[in-house]
Amino acid sequence: MPAFRAPRGTRDLLPQDQLALGRLRALGEELAQRYGYHPIATPLFEQVAVFERGIGEVTDVIEKELFLLAPREEDGERWALRPEPTAGIVRAYVQHGMQTWPQPVKLTMTAEMFRYDRPQAGRYRSFWQFDVEAIGDPGPAVDAEIIELASRFYRRAGIKAFTILLNSIGDAACRPAYVAELTAYYREHVGELPPLERSRLERNALRILDSKDESIAALNAAAPKVTDRLCDACAAHFAAVREHLDALEVAYTLEPRLVRGLDYYTRTAFEIFPAGAMGQQSALGGGGRYDGLVELLGGRPTPGIGFGLGLDRVLLALREQEGGAGAIDAPEPTPVGVVVGSDPADTVTRLRVATDLRAAGLAARAELGQRKLGKQLEAAARDGAHFAVILGDELASGNVQLRDLEAGTQRAVALADLARELQRASISHRHGLAADRPEAMSD
RNA sequence: GUGGCCUUAGCUCAAUCGGCAGAGCAUCGGAUUGUGGCUCCGAAGGUUACGGGUUCAAGCCCCGUAGGCCACCCCA
Structure with missing residues (x-):
């Protein structure tokens, strides 16, 4: 503990x-x-x-x-x-x-x-x-x-x-007249009241009315009703x-x-x-x-x-x-893309790419831990991300791999076009999902 | 505020008569040095809620405290 x-x-x-x-x-x-x-x-x-x-x-x-x-x-x-x-x-x-x-x-x-x-x-x-x-x-x-x-x-x-x-x-x-009448009514039956209800009698007789005590159910049923008074x-x-x-x-x-x-x-x-x-x-x-x-x-x-x-x-x-x-417990929206890389130590590039995607208005996450690519992808998949951006040797020629995690397919994309490509891909992705998403709170 | 039941790993639960504290899930790592959810292997995770007592020995019995739950009470 x-x-x-x-x-x-x-x-x-x-x-x-x-x-x-x-x-x-x-x-x-x-x-x-x-x-x-x-x-x-x-x-x-x-x-x-x-x-x-x-x-x-x-x-x-x-x-x-x-x-x-x-x-x-x-x-x-x-x-x-x-x-x-x-x-x-x-x-x-x-x-x-x-x-x-x-x-x-x-x-x-x-x-x-x-x-x-x-x-x-x-x-x-x-x-x-x-x-x-x-x-x-x-x-x-x-x-x-x-x-x-x-x-x-x-x-x-x-x-x-x-x-x-x-x-x-x-x-x-x-209400005062009604409360007085109710108090008088219960006072006549004071002997039948359980201790708790008796203590309420002079202080707030209204409270006795909604008592759940079975022994006074009949007494309460016969009591004068507010709505009649x-x-x-x-x-x-x-x-x-x-x-x-x-x-x-x-x-x-x-x-x-x-x-x-x-x-x-x-x-x-x-x-x-x-x-x-x-x-x-x-x-x-x-x-x-x-x-x-x-x-x-x-x-x-x-x-x-x-x-x-x-x-x-x-x-x-x-x-x-x-x-x-x-x-009501529908899952949180998942990140569109997770940036992973083949060089576990290169957190600088991963963070920079994710930051650029965020600046472009996308929900992105970068793998900031220094684990190897397999683990990075595993975490991205369990995060529910739709796409992984994989940084590798192609970076030298200005390219990254854009991988669709559900389809298991990937293609090379120029880093300069990444935000636009991801944007477009995520829109078609979301449209595909819309059908099986329950409308949580509708009229 | 009154009475009762309960409390073992992050979660769900085992632990024979009082006799070595365990499993599944989850986490982390390895299998797999640039490719994921499955699988296999491993690690880590415990003052048994807390404090006393009895006993050779207490998760287990007794007392107290805390927290949770149930019924009251009350309401949201």
């Missing part, structure tokens, strides 16, 4: 992982741009208060999962690594006066999040989220637009079957969101017991799961409306909605459904 290893709950993304993650990031960025979202980046860490105020102090994310940074000075500011992107983006919205921009302000960010949680498969202390936020639009149309965007992302990423759970959890006008405005909003989703033919499942783990959510709330894996660490993403958040963080009352999609989990789900490496 090495003396040092990646910190608990973190992992190194090796080239294959980083490549696959990069494809998901690129997909998110491309979609977000197409839907009119603009890129933003906020700091990796914020004042703790940004998260406490925004997310809510009585949430697991704040109480036990916040990744706190040790301050250098006793009276210094308290900082924490971001556990989610929304609070920081809304903080930026307020700080930069984005309420004076044309509304809504639509922002997107793909970034690493941090939660000091106990690690498990699919649950890391550092993980990637593709996030979009539409601030300044009360909906309901934008609610549907955002859910449709999430849905399209999963489809294009290659997730074959997923379920969107949808709920409305009311707003300041109706929405005020007229919330009920109308929720109905309109569903109407828009139906019109867009986005399938969803109503889940009246869905509550989100962050306090800032109002009205629309949704979570996405791979089909048939509705528990554990499998949620692929989630989001919702946060009409009170901008004000909580010091801005004017402004509605907003957004989602965060867990890219690590999308990757896990893709590999799971393929039973290993899937389309």
Whole structure:
């Protein structure tokens, strides 16, 4: 075992992982741009208060999962690594006066999040989220637009079957009364509650609702439902969101017991799961409306909605459904040419020829080790290179051998024409390959 | 944060009752001094996660720690 290893709950993304993650990031960025979202980046860490105020102090994310940074000075500011992107983006919205921009302000960010949680498969202390936020639009149309965007992302990423759970959890006008009613309901049945649920009763009764404890399943089924207690405005909003989703033919499942783990959510709330894996660490993403958040963080009352999609989990789900490496793990483009030579020691010429090819815009590699030609060619072939440029005695007359590694044929080419010849050869080569290359992420 | 299972070479795994730490793959080299993926041969790679304990003797038994995983919890 090495003396040092990646910190608990973190992992190194090796080239294959980083490549696959990069494809998901690129997909998110491309979609977000197409839907009119603009890129933003906020700091990796914020004042703790940004998260406490925004997310809510009585949430697991704040109480036990916040990744706190040790301050250098006793009276210094308290900082924490971001556990989610929304609070920081809304903080930026307020700080930069984005309420004076044309509304809504639509922002997107793909970034690493941090939660000091106990690690498990699919649950890391550092993980990637593709996030979009539409601030300044009360909906309901934008609610549907955002859910449709999430849905399209999963489809294009290659997730074959997923379920969107949808709920409305009311707003300041109706949720307090509902929570009071729910608390009263559970208080009557306090004797039937397991210890964990009992401890939640007075703090956040909503949490009891989505308990997986079998012993209170019946109790939960009989509990009053949020959706039956929405005020007229919330009920109308929720109905309109569903109407828009139906019109867009986005399938969803109503889940009246869905509550989100962050306090800032109002009205629309949704979570996405791979089909048939509705528990554990499998949620692929989630989001919702946060009409009170901008004000909580010091801005004017402004509605907003957004989602965060867990890219690590999308990757896990893709590999799971393929039973290993899937389309997302398509190999990296191979170098067109590798420059090898009969004189192992002559790295100068090999490097110079490769450099010229690169300057001409070609993907080329030179064998810089001093092994003999056979080994050089062997390495070039295993690299997946299409062509080998072989430097030998012909160099004296200005020629090199251009060898097609797949066909096993070669011909002499003047060094001066090498870039042009290689360019032409690689184009016909690529055309020949196009047929059996799978389209990884298409609509 | 709670409970449980696991940890042997870079990877996947062997190792009889507690009795010499091994294989396949991968890596590097040779067969092959100017021609590749196959094949054959060889080399390198280990504080058996770490720290204690029991024993003539520990990869194996006991205790602790770390990490991973599973179920909770929570979510992404």
